[in-house]
Amino acid sequence: MGLSIIPLGGVGEIGKNMMVFEYDNDIIVVDAGIAFPGDELKGIDLIIPDITYLTSNKEKVRGFFITHGHEDHIGALPYVLPDLNVPVYATKLTIGLIKKKLTEHGLLDKVTLIEIVPDDVIKAGIFEVEFFRINHSIPDGVGLAINTPEGLVVHSGDFKLDQTPIDNRVTEFHKLTKYGERGVLALICDSTGAENEGYTPSEKVVGESFEKEFDRAPGRIIVATFASNVHRIQQVIDAAISHDRKVAVVGRSMVNVVEAAMDLGYLTCPENVLIELNEISRYPSNKLVIITTGSQGEPMSALTRISNGSHRQISLEPEDTVIISATPIPGNAKLVYRTINNLFKSKAQVIYKDVAPVHVSGHASQEEIKILLNMVRPKFAMPFHGEFRHFVKFKKTATEIGIPEENIIISIIGKRNVFYKGNYKLQGKVPSGSIMIDGLGVGDVGNIVLRDRNILAENGVVVVTLTLDKNTGTVVAGPSILSRGFVYIRESDELLAKMYHELEEVVHNFEAQHIRDWTTIKKQITKALDSVIYSELKRKPIVLPIIQEVEL
C-alpha cells in the first residue's frame, strides 16, 4: 500500500548508487552505479548493488532512469541489464557514455537505450517522469520529478547551482518552482556538500585559474583531471587556444570521453588544436598542453607513470607545469601526494588544490541546498548522496529553512520508506547489499575470503605438508614447511629450526597415540606453530596443514 522508496545500491549503509520507486505493480529504478572498495576489501575491483529484490520482481520493473554519466550512477548497468532487460532513459551524453560501456561488455545490441531531452515526460507504468537540468561536474545531468499516485517526488540527482556554467545551461529553476506550486511530497536531495557553508564556487573559477597559470608557464603544461569532467576539459582547451598552444590527450578513459564528447557536441574545439600524442615532439614546449588522467594518483594512470619516469612517450622537463585539477577523494590522499612529490623531484612546477584554486566541487553547499528546498517546498526531505555525516548536516540545513525534523528521512540501504496518504513510515527491508567484483568473478569473493586476504596481507601463510602411510598412520614424508609473505625463510634458520622441532613433537605424539583423525592432527599442527610463531615474533600468519596419504 502506498509508494515505496528504497535505496538499493551503495557501500555500507548509504544507498547512493541505485534507488527504487515502487507502487503496486510498477517499479522504476533511478541510477545503476558502482561503488569503489575501501582498503579492507582487498583485491576487489568494484562493488555493484545486490538486485535480488528487482530480479524477484522482474515483471514489475518498467525502466532505469539515469541522472548523469558518472560511474557511480551508470557503472552497474552492464551487470544488471542482462537480468533486467528494460529500457534505460537518459540524456544524450549520458546515453553516449552508457553505449561505450555496454559495447565493452558486448551488450549494446541486447538492450534498449532511450535518449530523452529534459522537456520529455516518460510514462513508465503508473509513474510519469519529468526531467530538469541541473549543474554538475559532468554535462547533461538531470534531476527527476516523478509523478506518483501519492504525490510528486523530486530527485535532485547529483547537483550544484552554477550561475555561470560553462555550457550556459543554468539549472532549470522555473521547473523547480512549478513543482513547488504543484506541491511536492518528497525531495530526495544530494547531500555530499552539506558540510560546506555558503555556495560552491562556479566552474568558471577554475577557468580563471587556468588562464593565470597558463600566463606564467614557461614550458609544457600538463593538466590532470577526471576524464568525465568535460567542462573542465573544455576550459583547458579554451586556455590552450587563448595561449596559442596545441592540445594532446593521454590516458585511455580521457581519450574515450573526449572522443564521445566531441562526437556528441559537448566539447568544442577548432580543427587544428587537438594533436596526437606522437606529434608532440614536433612542437616547442611552450606551444603544448597535455590533458591526462591520474588526478587521483591511480597507480597505473598516465600522470603517475609520467611522475615516476615510466611513461613511454612523456618524460618530464624542468620547465614543465603540471596542474592537478581535482581534489583527493578520502583514501587517495597518500597516492596523490606521492605523485606530487615525484613531480616536484623532476623540478617541474606543480599546481594543486592546496596551493591554487584549480578545482571546485560538483556538489551543492548548504545555501544551494536551501535554495532547492525553498523552491521545491517538499513535505518530506531525504538526503541520498555522501556519507552519514553529510546526512546529519543535511538534516540540520533542512530544519533551518523550516522542514520539521520528523519529516527529514535519513534512510539507509535496503530500507523500505513508505508514503501513504501524505504520511510516512519505515516498513521493513528488502534484500540488499554489495556484490563484489574481483576480475571476472561476480560475487564469488565473500567474507571468509576477504578475512583470509586481510590476514595474508598482514602476516602471510605458512604451509605444512605431511604424507602418511594409509595403513599405519605413520609419517612417510615431511613434515615440510613452506611460507609466503611471512619471513624470508632462508635467513631465519633459528626460527625454522624451532618450528620443525615443534612439528616433530606433534608427529611423535600422534604416531605414539595412534591418532588417525586428520582434523585432530591438523589442529595440533596449527596450534603448535601458532604458538611458537607468536612467542618468537608476535605474528599470526595463516597456518595451513595439508595431509596426504599413500598406500605402501
Next chain:
Amino acid sequence: MGLSIIPLGGVGEIGKNMMVFEYDNDIIVVDAGIAFPGDELKGIDLIIPDITYLTSNKEKVRGFFITHGHEDHIGALPYVLPDLNVPVYATKLTIGLIKKKLTEHGLLDKVTLIEIVPDDVIKAGIFEVEFFRINHSIPDGVGLAINTPEGLVVHSGDFKLDQTPIDNRVTEFHKLTKYGERGVLALICDSTGAENEGYTPSEKVVGESFEKEFDRAPGRIIVATFASNVHRIQQVIDAAISHDRKVAVVGRSMVNVVEAAMDLGYLTCPENVLIELNEISRYPSNKLVIITTGSQGEPMSALTRISNGSHRQISLEPEDTVIISATPIPGNAKLVYRTINNLFKSKAQVIYKDVAPVHVSGHASQEEIKILLNMVRPKFAMPFHGEFRHFVKFKKTATEIGIPEENIIISIIGKRNVFYKGNYKLQGKVPSGSIMIDGLGVGDVGNIVLRDRNILAENGVVVVTLTLDKNTGTVVAGPSILSRGFVYIRESDELLAKMYHELEEVVHNFEAQHIRDWTTIKKQITKALDSVIYSELKRKPIVLPIIQEVEL
C-alpha cells in the same frame, strides 16, 4: 674534511627522523624517531632508521640530542641505544617520555639520560650544543644551535611561533637574533607547514572553541586528541573546570602521558577534577568530560570502540557531544570519517575540523618560516621535515626573503652534505634506509616478503600438493588443491574441476616423459594453474606447488 650533515632516518627519501652531524672524529645525532608505514608495507608496524653508518663509526658517536618527545623523534631510541650506548640529552618532559619508552623495553637501567634546560651548553666532542625553546604541539620542545669548527648550525626542531602559548613560554627570540648576530652557517628548518600561507593560529584558538562547544553541550563531552598534545589536554581540563565538569581519561597512551605530564608539572589540575573511568556513573552526564585517544580513527583505539559500540565502559548517548580535536594525517582520512559516521549514527553531536576550529597545526606556516630565517640570517638553509612538496615550498619561501637559490639545500636521506670554509657540496652517500619492524622481528621482513604480502592481499594463495614415488617418479598421492583468500572454493566446483583437469594433464605429461626434476614439474604446475585461473577469473594468486617423495 669539513662538517658533514647527513639525514639518516625516515621513509623513502625524506630524512626527518634522525640527522647526523660529523666533524673529523666526532659525531652527534639529532633525534632518533620512527616512521609509520604506508599501505604498501603490509603487516609492518613501524620503521626505524638504518644506523649501519653509526654502528660502523661507533667510537665517534658522542650523544643523541632529542628536540622533543614525539614518536617520530624518540621512537627509535629503544632500537638504537643497545648498539650505541651514548648519552641522550633532552629537556625534562622529553626525558620523561623517553623513560616510559625505555622502561617498556626493559632498557632504562642500561642507558644514560641527561636532562637539560634550554640555557645549558653541552660539549660533545668538538661540538658545543646550545638550546632554544620553540613552540610545538607538545610542550618542552627545543631547537639546537650547534657550534662547529665550520660555523654555527641552527636546527629548528619541529616548531611554530605561538605568540600566546598555553604555558606562556614564547619561542626564545633573543637567542635566535643573537645567533644571527654571531653568524649562522646553516639553518635546518621544519618545512611541514611550508604550503600554508600566513601564520599558523595559536593553540589558544582551540581553547576558545572548546569554551563555545562546552557552553552548548547538553550532556557528556568526549574529546579525542593526540595523547602527546599536553597543552590541548590542559585546555580541555581548563574548559571542564570553567564548566564545573569532572574529567576522566581513557586510552592507554592518554593515561600514560597525562600521568607523566602531571608528575613533571606540565599539566596542572586541581585535586578533585580528575576522576577514574569507573566513577563516571556517579556523575550526571552534564558534569562529565572524557578525554580519549583515537583522533586518527585507529581501529583499536578507545574512540573507535566507543563509536562502534564495542567499548566496555562507555556507550554513547544521544545527548553526548564528541569533539575530534585533530586533523586526519593523509592515509587516515577514511578511518577518521568512518568513526565520525558511526558517532553520528548514535545521534551524538560530532564536532570536527571540517565544521569548527577545534584543531590547529604545530608547524610553522610561510610567514613564521620567514621570521625564523630573518632572525637567524643563515648562509645556507635546509628544510628537514614534511614531504618533498614541502621542501619545494620552503625553497620558494626562503628565496623570497633573499636566500640565494643555490644556497638552499634539498637534501635526501643518506646524502652527505659537506660544509668547508663557507662552501657547500654534496659528497656521496652513506648506508641508510628503512628497517621494518613487524611484531618482534626487526628487519626480517624485506622486499620479497612484502611483494608476496601484496599479491596475497589482492589474490590469495593456491597450494598444490603432490607425493611422488621416489623410485619411479610417479604420483602416489595428490595432486590436491587448497586455497586461502582466493575464492570460496566450496562454491566454485566448475573452476576447481578445470584446475584439476589441468593438473591431470601436467601429471600425465611428466610421468609419460619421465621428468624427475622437481623444478620443472613445479614450473609446469604453476604455469598451468596461472593460465586457467587468469582466463577464468582474470586473477593472479600465488600458486605454490609442494612436492614430497616416499619410498614405496
